[in-house]
Amino acid sequence: MTRYGIRAALAGLAAVLVVGAAGCGDGDSDTGSGAATTGGARSAAVSGTVTVFAAASLTESFTQIGKDFEAANPGTKVTFNFAGSSALANQINQGAPADVFASAAPANMKTVTDAGNGEGTPATFVRNQLVIAVPKGNPKGITGLTDLTKPDVKVALCAEQVPCGAAAKRALAAANVTVTPVTLEQDVKAALSKVTLGEVDAALVYRTDVRAAASDVDGVEFPESSSAVNDYPIIVLKNAPNKAGAQAFLNWVLSDKGRNVLTQAGFQAP
Amino acid sequence: MVGIDEQDPAVRPKGPVPPRRRTQRVPAPLLLPAGAGLAFLVLPLAGLVYRAPWTSLPRRLTEPEVLTALRLSLQAATIATGVCLALGVPLAWLLARVDFPGRRIVRALVTVPLVLPPVVGGIALLLVFGRRGIIGTWLDSTFGITLPFTTTGVIVAEAFVAMPFLVIAVEGALRGADTRYEEAAATLGAGRWTTFTHVTLPLVAPGIAAGAVLGWARALGEFGATITFAGNFPGRTQTMPLAVYLALETDLQAAIVLSLILLTVSVTILAALRDKWLTAP
Known part of the structure; x- marks a missing residue:
């Protein structure tokens, strides 16, 4: 007669698993970039989504910079993935569709550039203590x-x-x-x-x-x-879906406008 | 949910069991998605096995960090399952056997941790059992006990996440069990407690076992609530899933090895559970 027990338990478990599965979805950020890469690197107008992977310590300042950048470049959208730099470096090397990587230390940037996933050499944009x-x-x-x-x-x-x-x-x-x-x-x-x-x-x-x-x-x-003291390097990624947008965002971070936001947040100039 | 059908051994006519007739043709609209579903579930695991660094595996398996995390995981999950059994079985009995006002609400509340993202569970636990939490403050000032960042905290987080699985499994078993035995015991003079321990529990023991194994597996894989509530420190609160997560950031191979261990443990448990079903009296 214990058969009943088992079977009912299984029915219950099945229901549980269905419910559980519904809650399992990992909130993977949507990185669907709208615009194709504009061929010319010097193209004045940038558009589409720029996906920035940035160190957790940049959360507040980069969110502000992203808003400023969007306001100055209508038609662009900056999406961020803030996390520990080592996690980000790993995600990039595993093929995450990112345009820009801003690390909180050169070591994690090196992980990315050593794997050949960076474009050019990284630029140090701030220091932090x-x-x-x-x-x-x-x-x-x-x-x-x-x-x-x-x-x-x-x-x-x-x-x-x-x-x-x-x-x-x-x-x-x-x-x-x-x-x-x-x-x-x-x-x-x-x-x-x-x-x-x-x-x-x-x-x-x-x-x-x-x-x-x-x-x-x-x-x-x-x-x-x-x-x-940590140097923060930033780079455009080799497999960036939106390379023009990535370069424009990086330039913005290095510009006076970007630097102002960062120094106000307590970062030091490199 | 459970009815007596012709497959049931209790009503099946005596004599040799006729072989079940197989349908000749499986319709393609069912077969194709079924195959895709199977591949979807199996391929990632196969990938894990395929990418495993087999040559360095023995060395990696015996690294002290791995063994520490594995031991902590097994201990915490087992104790958490014990807590779930001690609290969850009576709760399941209450839900299945006692008709009290608000029973449906209680049942809904019991299942909330199932649909809750574990990280949210971790935050909720912090707000109650944390050092500044409602109960945590009292625990700290009265007994000097703080749960976050301790192995006990890991057990609390795991039990919180795993208990609903057990309660629902056991409640289902209780509802499916034939109450005539309990009624017979009662007419023979057995009290409710005696009936529970001598009739009900043996009757639903396989259901309890299934629920316990599932709860144990859930506790073993617990990540979100643990890292939020108990933090991460090797040997104290760093369980296998946390070790996998942190290893992934620097050493993919190590993360694969750790994942492989967890996969092996899970499959072993599933296999054991399956034997339990098949050989159940």
């Missing part, structure tokens, strides 16, 4: 890297694969401090969010991230961050 992000008001009274070793201080770091994690490792080495983090996050915004949520007492993130989240977190500067 680490600070200690703490919850508003700095409840644990953190003043420097050595405070992060205290047993009652929970620390989030970026995973070493992503630029902020690599930079944190350099900074901690320079300060000769060993920190045992509670978590290694997959990008800088994830590390920051752990501070915003109050789950950790401190995280090593970029100065620009703290500025973007100024209503929730405070930043504590520390001298050793000068030995872990």
